[in-house]
Amino acid sequence: xxxxxxxxxxxxxxxxxxxxxxxxxxxxxxxxxxxxxxxxxxxxxxxxxxxxxxxxxxxxxxxxxxxxxxxxxxxxxxxxxxxxxxxxxxxxxxxxxxxxxxxxxxxxxxxxxxxxxxxxxxxxxxxxxxxxxxxxxxxxxxxxxxxxxxxxxxxxxxxxxxxxxxxxxxxxxxxxxxxxxxxxxxxxxxxxxxxxxxxxxxxxxxxxxxxxxxxxxxxxxxxxxxxxxxxxxxxxxxxxxxxxxxxxxxxxxxxxxxxxxxxxxxxxxxxxxxxxxxxxxxxxxxxxxxxxxxxxxxxxxxxxxxxxxxxxxxxxxxxxxxxxxxxxxxxxxxxxxxxxxxxxxxxxxxxxxxxxxxxxxxxxxxxxxxxxxxxxxxxxxxxxxxxxxxxxxxxxxxxxxxxxxxxxxxxxxxxxxxxxxxxxxxxxxxxxxxxxxxxxxxxxxxxxxxxxxxxxxxxxxxxxxxxxxxxxxxxxxxxx
Amino acid sequence: xxxxxxxxxxxxxxxxxxxxxxxxxxxxxxxxxxxxxxxxxxxxxxxxxxxxxxxxxxxxxxxxxxxxxxxxxxxxxxxxxxxxxxxxxxxxxxxxxxxxxxxxxxxxxxxxxxxxxxxxxxxxxxxxxxxxxxxxxxxxxxxxxxxxxxxxxxxxxxxxxxxxxxxxxxxxxxxxxxxxxxxxxxxxxxxxxxxx
Numbered sequence: 001x002x003x004x005x006x007x008x009x010x011x012x013x014x015x016x017x018x019x020x021x022x023x024x025x026x027x028x029x030x031x032x033x034x035x036x037x038x039x040x041x042x043x044x045x046x047x048x049x050x051x052x053x054x055x056x057x058x059x060x061x062x063x064x065x066x067x068x069x070x071x072x073x074x075x076x077x078x079x080x081x082x083x084x085x086x087x088x089x090x091x092x093x094x095x096x097x098x099x100x101x102x103x104x105x106x107x108x109x110x111x112x113x114x115x116x117x118x119x120x121x122x123x124x125x126x127x128x129x130x131x132x133x134x135x136x137x138x139x140x141x142x143x144x145x146x147x148x149x150x151x152x153x154x155x156x157x158x159x160x161x162x163x164x165x166x167x168x169x170x171x172x173x174x175x176x177x178x179x180x181x182x183x184x185x186x187x188x189x190x191x192x193x194x195x196x197x198x199x200x201x202x203x204x205x206x207x208x209x210x211x212x213x214x215x216x217x218x219x220x221x222x223x224x225x226x227x228x229x230x231x232x233x234x235x236x237x238x239x240x241x242x243x244x245x246x247x248x249x250x251x252x253x254x255x256x257x258x259x260x261x262x263x264x265x266x267x268x269x270x271x272x273x274x275x276x277x278x279x280x281x282x283x284x285x286x287x288x289x290x291x292x293x294x295x296x297x298x299x300x301x302x303x304x305x306x307x308x309x310x311x312x313x314x315x316x317x318x319x320x321x322x323x324x325x326x327x328x329x330x331x332x333x334x335x336x337x338x339x340x341x342x343x344x345x346x347x348x349x350x351x352x353x354x355x356x357x358x359x360x361x362x363x364x365x366x367x368x369x370x371x372x373x374x375x376x377x378x379x380x381x382x383x384x385x386x387x388x389x390x391x392x393x394x395x396x397x398x399x400x401x402x403x404x405x406x407x408x409x410x411x412x413x414x415x416x417x418x419x420x421x422x423x424x425x426x427x428x429x430x431x432x433x434x435x436x437x438x439x440x441x442x443x444x445x446x447x448x449x450x451x452x453x454x455x456x457x458x459x460x461x462x463x464x465x466x467x468x469x470x471x472x473x474x475x476x477x478x479x480x
Numbered sequence: 481x482x483x484x485x486x487x488x489x490x491x492x493x494x495x496x497x498x499x500x501x502x503x504x505x506x507x508x509x510x511x512x513x514x515x516x517x518x519x520x521x522x523x524x525x526x527x528x529x530x531x532x533x534x535x536x537x538x539x540x541x542x543x544x545x546x547x548x549x550x551x552x553x554x555x556x557x558x559x560x561x562x563x564x565x566x567x568x569x570x571x572x573x574x575x576x577x578x579x580x581x582x583x584x585x586x587x588x589x590x591x592x593x594x595x596x597x598x599x600x601x602x603x604x605x606x607x608x609x610x611x612x613x614x615x616x617x618x619x620x621x622x623x624x625x626x627x628x629x630x631x632x633x634x635x636x637x638x639x640x641x642x643x644x645x646x647x648x649x650x651x652x653x654x655x656x657x658x659x660x661x662x663x664x665x666x667x668x669x670x671x672x673x674x675x676x
Binding site: 020021022025146152153154155157158159161163164167168170171174175178179182185186189190192193194195198199201202204205206207209210211212213214215216217218219220221222223224227228231232234235238242245445446447449450453 | 494513514515516517518519520521523524527529531532534535538542552553556557560561563565568572575576578579581582583585586588589590592593596597599600601602603604605606607608610613614615616617618656660661662
């Protein structure tokens with residue numbers, strides 16, 4: 001049996017430069033073996049600083065209660081749930097890249113999947129903080145777990161979308177973590193086998209679980225990855241669907257719509273890819289991985305961003321149309337007065353959302369813009385600002401002026417501790433990401449080697465002559 | 481748990497490895513294992529390994545999750561503590577679908593990963609003999625087991641004729657043991673040394 005390694009020349013290479021297997025190992029493991037740069041320390045310390053501020057904010061939440069937030073009647077959900085949905089959304093890109101693109105056999109995922117999956121796990125960790133500390137009496141958080149108890153037994157409400165959320169997000173976190181770690185095992189073994197220092201041998205020996213690279217183990221590993229991908233694909237769609245149910249199953253104007261699940265999922269992928277871009281553009285530069293995370297990868301991800309951004313745009317317009325077409329006065333008010341009316345108290349947030357999410361990504365219809373690193377980085381930040389405002393618009397503008405004008409709330413703006421909590425999750429996220437990029441291979445080593453001889457630049461060049469050969473000739477050559 | 485003698489040969493190219501595996505098998509030598517830095521599709525078939533049943537295990541774990549969720553919620557809401565939510569039916573299956581789905585995925589994923597680790601003997605503090613440090617870098621390492629009938633010099637030269645480099649004969653523990661990678665402990669060797 002010949003190993004057919006041919007890939008069309010029309011497809012651009014996924015690994016640039018003259019690489020062989022050993023060079024790939026060198027390039028990807030080198031950052032782990034070097035002592036961290038000043039830049040790394042600066043970033044890490046800023047992240048830890050933010051984390052400390054966040055911890056202090058949360059400490060105050062527990063001590064004084066969440067009354068120190070500016071939540072009021074009727075704005076019972078403000079920055080906290082906005083941040084929760086925002087982080088969960090970001091957490092979708094990693095699973096999408098690692099699972100859905102694996103099922104679709106997209107070779108380019110190999111360069112970005114490891115970092116994207118790590119980002120997913122950290123983002124879900126950040127997301128989880130908000131509902132937990134929002135409980136106020138956080139020491140009773142375990143009440144959400146269904147177990148036989150001495151309170152009746154009074155079980156949790158399985159018909160409630162909030163409990164569905166608990167199950168969805170904890171399952172998403174667990175499955176993403178397992179998927180990520182299963183993929184890491186062979187790469188950690190590579191680090192272990194090169195290690196010179198004693199602590200590295202110990203640490204990577206422990207974390208690689210004694211991986212040897214046996215053919216039988218690889219066969220099982222492949223089967224595991226494929227089935228986990230098959231499981232994670234509906235899972236990732238279900239998670240944001242269920243998050244959208246938190247809103248859609250209520251009877252609040254602006255929330256009570258059937259369009260929410262697909263609209264939320266598209267938005268999640270949109271913001272997740274933007275966050276992947278932000279992180280990877282920095283990572284590839286700092287760790288000198290430009291040969292593995294190429295302009296091609298950035299280009300492809302920008303295509304996903306313009307696609308999902310446009311889907312989100314269609315969803316916004318559909319919502320508006322239905323608000324008018326449905327002729328429900330309350331729904332109409334929520335859209336036409338609380339959102340579209342620029343001169344209403346929070347009307348400005350609707351236009352930030354529209355501008356950042358729908359209009360600005362259209363720039364990526366141009367190939368030159370998709371391949372421009374500065375533009376991409378700028379846009380990735382803009383998109384995440386826009387997606388934060390989307391959640392803010394959905395949550396706050398739907399509830400701050402509802403059925404009863406006498407209970408219309410005063411202008412909602414966050415207190416420093418609400419902002420501090422949000423900044424704290426940034427600290428948590430980046431602390432984790434900095435540690436990850438220092439101690440773990442940020443690119444899936446084994447997967448890059450797997451595609452190297454098919455999609456590596458130097459191998460593709462050698463394949464050039466095959467382009468002019470007939471299929472029979474080529475097959476004959478490969479077989480001997 | 482037994483110490484065996486192995487002939488180890490490294491290959492730098494998958495193509496060469498493939499034909500070598502075929503030739504080794506047809507000439508009757510016993511392949512202990514082939515260690516590769518990345519998955520090589522089709523190598524398992526060439527080596528004559530059977531297809532893994534991990535998928536089936538995953539399916540069984542999955543339906544266990546489905547059954548757990550449905551029977552658990554069903555029992556709680558219809559028999560153990562039937563709560564009245566606005567007069568809606570106690571047995572409200574559509575509302576249980578999200579949790580049922582999540583538990584199906586959770587059981588299947590966790591079960592499969594644990595089965596995978598069990599089958600491949602993967603865990604912290606588990607240690608195995610590594611025939612070549614480059615087998616996780618850029619070398620495809622074929623390990624042949626010496627039996628009473630075989631001659632190791634013959635096997636080594638045979639591997640060399642198939643394109644192997646860095647051929648060596650190693651006596652090693654074929655099984656796993658508890659140990660740390662920063663310490664060169666080989667408990668089985670120690671035991672045999674003290675016996676001698």
